[in-house]
Structures are given as structure tokens and as C-alpha cells.
Amino acid sequence: MQALLRAYREHGLPFFEGVTLAPYTTLRVGGPARCLVTPKDYQQACLAVDLAFKVGVPVFFLGGGSNLLVRDGGMPGVVVDLKGLNQLRYLGKGLVEAEAGVSLGALLRFCHQKGLSGLEFLAGVPATVGGIVRMNAGAFGYEVKDLLQEVTVWHGGQVETLRAPDLKFVYRCWGGPSGALILKALFLFRPLPPEDIEERLRYFLGRRRDRQPVGEATAGCIFKNPEGIAAGFLLDKIGLKGFTHGRAHFSRKHANFIVTKKGAKAEDVLFLIDKAKEEVMRAFGIELREEVVVVGEA
Ligand SMILES: Cc1cc2nc3c(=O)[nH]c(=O)nc-3n(C[C@H](O)[C@H](O)[C@H](O)COP(=O)(O)OP(=O)(O)OC[C@H]3O[C@@H](n4cnc5c(N)ncnc54)[C@H](O)[C@@H]3O)c2cc1C
Known part of the structure; x- marks a missing residue:
């Protein structure tokens, strides 16, 4: 990693170390990125990933963070924030x-x-x-x-x-x-x-x-819809609307949305995800799969 950070400095690539990722996601939870690189344009983005590729450091691509659940331990490699590619x-x-x-x-x-x-x-x-x-x-x-x-x-x-x-x-x-x-x-x-x-x-x-719970901290639908049925319908049927753990809960408006409150941890959201999967399996024999992309270390 140190060699990569040196190369980023030499090439004038803007980057930050130890940046908390929670504000970069719409769920507003998650730990720090070891390195967050913020290329200003297309060429800088290619350079940032080329340099990481050459030294074998894993990269993760960050868009709007609207479908992301970053675990509380954060991301060990490089996170490339792509918002500078705005043409x-x-x-x-x-x-x-x-x-x-x-x-x-x-x-x-x-x-x-x-x-x-x-x-x-x-x-x-x-x-x-x-x-x-x-x-x-x-x-x-x-x-x-x-x-x-x-x-x-x-x-x-x-x-x-x-x-x-x-x-x-x-x-x-x-x-x-x-x-x-x-x-x-x-x-x-x-x-x-x-x-x-x-x-x-x-x-x-x-x-x-x-x-939908518009204007609240969510990642859209947490689970994909299983074949022929809405995940939200299944979650509603087993009574999870409004169910809370820590500072996170299933929306009362749409059960397939998890809403977080200030001070929530990724752990709170992960607990709700596991609970929903277990209960839907027990009640209907259906395996729910996450639509939200879960990344990072516990
Ligand atoms: C209020 C709300 C409503 C939503 N409604 C919908 C909906 O109606 N339909 C729907 O499908 N989704 C919905 N979502 C979920 C989300 O907006 C979508 O999945 C969206 O496509 C994610 O885009 P993003 O830029 O935020 O990606 P991110 O959340 O930043 O990333 C999502 C995934 O895409 C990858 N990625 C991002 N950019 C790149 C890139 N340039 N190159 C390679 N990989 C990349 C990331 O690495 C990650 O794996 C909603 C979310 C919210 C918060």
C-alpha cells in the first residue's frame, strides 16, 4: 500500500487516508477506507486503477453509495470515488x-x-x-x-x-x-x-x-425479489415492518427498506438482514438474497 500511495503522490492523484465512508453512502453507516482516491477526470481514474493493478492492491469503485453497506471495520484497499468523472x-x-x-x-x-x-x-x-x-x-x-x-x-x-x-x-x-x-x-x-x-x-x-420512505437514510430495496414474489410482501407477512435493532429498522412504509437513524452501525443493519433471511426461510422456505452490496471488514 505504501508504494501505491507514493505513486499516487508522484502522479498528483488526490487521495485521503482513513476516511470514514458512512457519509459516502445513503445508509450513512460504515467504517473507514484505508485510501480514498478522488480522480478529477477520466484520465486520472484510469491512472489510479492502473497503478493499484500494477502493485496488486485491491480496488473498490464508489458511485453514489446508494446501494452499499460498508461494514464497520471499513475497506482495506483503495476506494475509487468516481464522482469527478462528470462529463x-x-x-x-x-x-x-x-x-x-x-x-x-x-x-x-x-x-x-x-x-x-x-x-x-x-x-x-x-x-x-x-x-x-x-x-x-x-x-x-x-x-x-x-x-x-x-x-x-x-x-x-x-x-x-x-x-x-x-x-x-x-x-x-x-x-x-x-x-x-x-x-x-x-x-x-x-x-x-x-x-x-x-x-x-x-x-x-x-x-x-x-x-417508499423517501428522504430517509436507506439503500433502496435491501433484498432482490425472489422469482414471482416481492421480497417486501414476504417481510410484511412475517411482521417485520417497523422491527428495530439498535439504530436501524425495517420501514413501516415498505418492509424491503431498512432505515437507519443517526448513530447507527453497519452491525445494526447486518443484524436485520440476517433476521429477515432466517425468518423468511423458516416461514416460506424461500432464500432471500441481498440486493444491497455488502463490502468491507467486520
Ligand atoms: C432512495 C433509494 C431508491 C432506490 N431505488 C432504486 C430503484 O428503484 N431501482 C434500483 O434498481 N435501485 C434502486 N436503489 C438502489 C441504488 O440506487 C441502485 O442500485 C444504483 O444503481 C446504485 O448506484 P450508485 O451509483 O449509488 O452505486 P454504488 O452504491 O456506489 O455502488 C453499487 C455497486 O456498483 C459498483 N459501481 C459503482 N460505480 C461503478 C463504476 N463506475 N464501475 C464499476 N462498478 C461500479 C460498486 O462497486 C458497487 O458494487 C435505490 C436506492 C435508494 C437510496
Whole structure:
């Protein structure tokens, strides 16, 4: 690690040691990153991962932190915060190129102004472009993969552009190479008058507000939906709505959301996850799988 930090200094890469990751996640829990590197642009991001790759230090990619549960012991390697990769370009004919760190909000505003429709179903989700591609984010029957044309990645020391149809996207996961850094994505939107886009944005935001604990510290749905049934329905049936451990609880509005309060620990959330898995298995014989990405050391 010391050799890598020296190399980061020599190349002028901005980094911080021992940064608590809780404020970088929407669940607001989690321990420190040994090193948090904050590249300012695409070139610096490639350099940061190249240097780590050369010395064999593990890297983790951080987007909006909206689907992340970092354990209390934190992250031993390098965490690459991608929010500096924030360039957006309209290429014409409905095609928009967005770098990985562009926030979903910025992308939706850009598309709204240009009269480009397609991603409104994710309005209100505090994610980045890299995160929605990596997770194949979806809602209300739509998925990110349906709009994707290409993804440019850094993988094993090389940068390459992958065609979206060649990637085997599945429910809440892309099919790209494991360990790849998503650098930018090319989306194809359809033309729609801005006032109609605004109506769609309002419609989807309204549906979210009706069903989800908007404005609280959560990571969206904690579990994936098992085949043919909603995880939230199962959790509600066994009476977990409102169930609390420490400073975390299952939302009373939507049982598949865990909400944390100030002072919560990752341990509180992990306890609730284990409890839900055990009880759903006991009651229905169904194995729940986490949608939230759990990382770090206990
Ligand atoms: C209020 C709320 C509502 C939500 N609603 C939805 C919803 O409707 N549908 C849905 O699918 N999800 C939803 N989520 C979950 C979350 O927003 C999505 O999973 C989103 O795609 C995560 O994006 P992110 O940028 O925050 O990624 P992060 O949480 O930072 O990371 C998630 C994973 O993606 C990886 N990653 C991030 N960026 C990159 C990159 N550039 N290259 C490679 N890997 C990368 C990370 O390493 C990690 O494994 C919601 C979350 C919240 C808090």
C-alpha cells in the first residue's frame, strides 16, 4: 500500500487516508477506507486503477453509495470515488454519452432540457451512471439495459468499449467482466416534448413517494425479489415492518427498506438482514438474497 500511495503522490492523484465512508453512502453507516482516491477526470481514474493493478492492491469503485453497506471495520484497499468523472455529451439522434460519475439527477435534467425520454422511471434515485449500469437498476417494469448502447470500461489494464447487446444483463446485475471499472456509457433515448417528460417525472416520483420512505437514510430495496414474489410482501407477512435493532429498522412504509437513524452501525443493519433471511426461510422456505452490496471488514 505504501508504494501505491507514493505513486499516487508522484502522479498528483488526490487521495485521503482513513476516511470514514458512512457519509459516502445513503445508509450513512460504515467504517473507514484505508485510501480514498478522488480522480478529477477520466484520465486520472484510469491512472489510479492502473497503478493499484500494477502493485496488486485491491480496488473498490464508489458511485453514489446508494446501494452499499460498508461494514464497520471499513475497506482495506483503495476506494475509487468516481464522482469527478462528470462529463455529459449529446451526440445527436437520441444518443447521450455520460461518464460514470454523472449523477442520475444531472442526467435526467440534461435529458429533460433536450427532450429525451427513457430514464424517468429512476427519478429520485440518488445514484450515478456507473452504479445504474453496474446494477442494471430498474423500477416499475423498466431496466437500464433497455437504453444502453455501449459501455466503456477499464479492465485488467486495458480500456475497451463493449456493445450492450453483448453484455448479459440480468436482474440487478450487468454481465460485464468482474472487477471492471465502468468509465462511461452511451444511452439511446427517444424524443419527447419536455412537458411530457416532466409529467412522466412527476408520475414516477409520486409513485415512489406513495410506496417508499423517501428522504430517509436507506439503500433502496435491501433484498432482490425472489422469482414471482416481492421480497417486501414476504417481510410484511412475517411482521417485520417497523422491527428495530439498535439504530436501524425495517420501514413501516415498505418492509424491503431498512432505515437507519443517526448513530447507527453497519452491525445494526447486518443484524436485520440476517433476521429477515432466517425468518423468511423458516416461514416460506424461500432464500432471500441481498440486493444491497455488502463490502468491507467486520
Ligand atoms: C432512495 C433509494 C431508491 C432506490 N431505488 C432504486 C430503484 O428503484 N431501482 C434500483 O434498481 N435501485 C434502486 N436503489 C438502489 C441504488 O440506487 C441502485 O442500485 C444504483 O444503481 C446504485 O448506484 P450508485 O451509483 O449509488 O452505486 P454504488 O452504491 O456506489 O455502488 C453499487 C455497486 O456498483 C459498483 N459501481 C459503482 N460505480 C461503478 C463504476 N463506475 N464501475 C464499476 N462498478 C461500479 C460498486 O462497486 C458497487 O458494487 C435505490 C436506492 C435508494 C437510496
